[in-house]
Amino acid sequence: VLPSDLVCSRDPEHRFSPAQLHTLCPHDAAPLLVRYPPASLRRDALASRPWSMWRYHEMLPVENVTEAITLGEGATPLIPLPRLAAKLRFDGALYAKDEAQNPTASFKSRGMSVAVTAARRLGVRALVAPSAGNAGGALAAYGARAGIPVRVFVPRDTPPTLVEEMRTFGAGVELVDGLIDDAGRSAAAYAAETGAFNVATLREPYRVEGKKTMAYELVERLGEVPGTIVYGTGGGTGVIGMWKAFAELEALGWIGSQRPKLVSVQSEGCAPIVRAFESGAQTATRFENASTAAWGMRVPTALGDRLILAALRASGGTAVAVSEASIRDGMHALRALEGADASEEGGATAAALQHLIAQGAALPPPIVLFNTGSALKYAPRAQDS
């Protein structure tokens, strides 16, 4: 259904109409979050609906589900990981949520599907975003589907497969010296110059709405709230979206007050959230000289830092930095032991789980590791070659 209002994530007194295009809260530059009128969505109403995240359309920002700009995103499988669990001597249920099985092979499709749907409803004529890789491909696909031109700004060293993917969907791609925050400045300048709408992470309120459906799917499929969610964190929309979703699911009566522990995983080469979590800070500072083979997690500054850190703490969760070698090992374990098409980001969650188990951390089952995208995007390399 259409939202009732957009609410500032810093000060809930700042509210805005969903009938206009908004970016950050004009008063304090914080991300806006979407609120809906009291809604009814019963699990047994879902049975005959298509296998896509739009099955939850009562909690997505559309008047009618036929408005959705969709490529069948969501409804991704939960893959049991018995061999990895045995290897890690974890005796509870362990799963991978395989987001590689989305359009454009990553979880970014969920957010872009909703963002482009909302942008089209509000009359946007051109779209722009910075990207560490996967977001650009998703935006290019959904922009093409909506008939809205797309421009993407990416770091110059982005893997060529990703750049070509965007171009084959008809998007213009600009290579920028630096990292995603540098690309973000170029995208913002382009938006200011041309009037294109900037859908950078959390700079507009709707990508979070797509990401939150991951939590809806977990609860629909598991029939319960997971005990622990382990999530590779770049911009953090997934963590923020899922945390929002559990509150919505409680309001819908699907779950009670229980919540999963949220674990944010970053590479030692780019760990601004982990550093802030460990220091007790409420916000994160830029991680200089960021470097990791997990391209999607190479995000030195996150606009949603405050929301991510608050969700981790409220959930009783934690933040973990893992080495590049352990990321490769985790990716290899998921692939060769379980057959899951894990990328580096997926491998990082397996590495973090191993680390936490070795530390003796209490991780309630079922545990869900998120594989946020396919290794095909980075042209996979065998461990022994």
Added chain:
Amino acid sequence: VLPSDLVCSRDPEHRFSPAQLHTLCPHDAAPLLVRYPPASLRRDALASRPWSMWRYHEMLPVENVTEAITLGEGATPLIPLPRLAAKLRFDGALYAKDEAQNPTASFKSRGMSVAVTAARRLGVRALVAPSAGNAGGALAAYGARAGIPVRVFVPRDTPPTLVEEMRTFGAGVELVDGLIDDAGRSAAAYAAETGAFNVATLREPYRVEGKKTMAYELVERLGEVPGTIVYGTGGGTGVIGMWKAFAELEALGWIGSQRPKLVSVQSEGCAPIVRAFESGAQTATRFENASTAAWGMRVPTALGDRLILAALRASGGTAVAVSEASIRDGMHALRALEGADASEEGGATAAALQHLIAQGAALPPPIVLFNTGSALKYAPRAQDS
């Protein structure tokens, strides 16, 4: 449920027990097809089942669905293609069945999931197959999941991304001079030498069972039999499997006697089935010097030629060869116009549709184009670069 028997596709008097491992019919070297005892599978029983092809497990060869070697394959979306329909001046419903949204990003996962499940039940200790590209990646993933070692034989010029994908799942890959039938001879020799079980297309009876689920999904989602199915044809298991599925669906009471027109699409650079169809032959001869950028369709001889040709004719369908340029144009149209992650094989179906409409062919709606895999596997190239 477990099959009742395996029946020779040439002579139904030749029947074999599903309790043993079988390859081709020993009497006439024809593929074997799987038969089940009379079963009940009601559409309304599916509602709460996971989003995977194993939702149809009453018609798949397992005693209990928990035996399935699964990565969540199937339950792929049907994407409406209104812009392509308008461009082609087709005013009926037109869809893409997006098989890129499978594990290992192609439709091959369906067949390998069932083949590896059956192989494990029957005690297979090692697996081997030739591959034009996508099948090898799928076999490598499901072999890893089952804990069974895999060897794949591929043409030497196979795109490196595909070879690396297989290796990252732990498979051994051998590069062979020549095409997939040459690789097939090497795989057969390896099987004979080592005792590894050869799951080459149609040489064992279970890959077809996975592929047939594409038709189950079409009927479950559309609520009717599609009018026309347009399918890029290499080995032809998809056409054979779907044709088998419609007969099963009639026996289950889901549909009546109506059938879709089946259209096989090949490249002008490798069109053995089209040549045989046009000449009225019952079998196809080898297509010499086969060459196409649609790697999955570079199959100069198909063991299932007789079954493919019979299905096309019985359905009132046809076979169409399209140029390499029109394949690229079709791929570009699906990507830039619709946002679908079309590979060359998907592009070929759009090209064939355009060709048939221009010829004035009667194509009953709804029409379903199959996008059998993601362009990421071949490292996509923008049309204008």
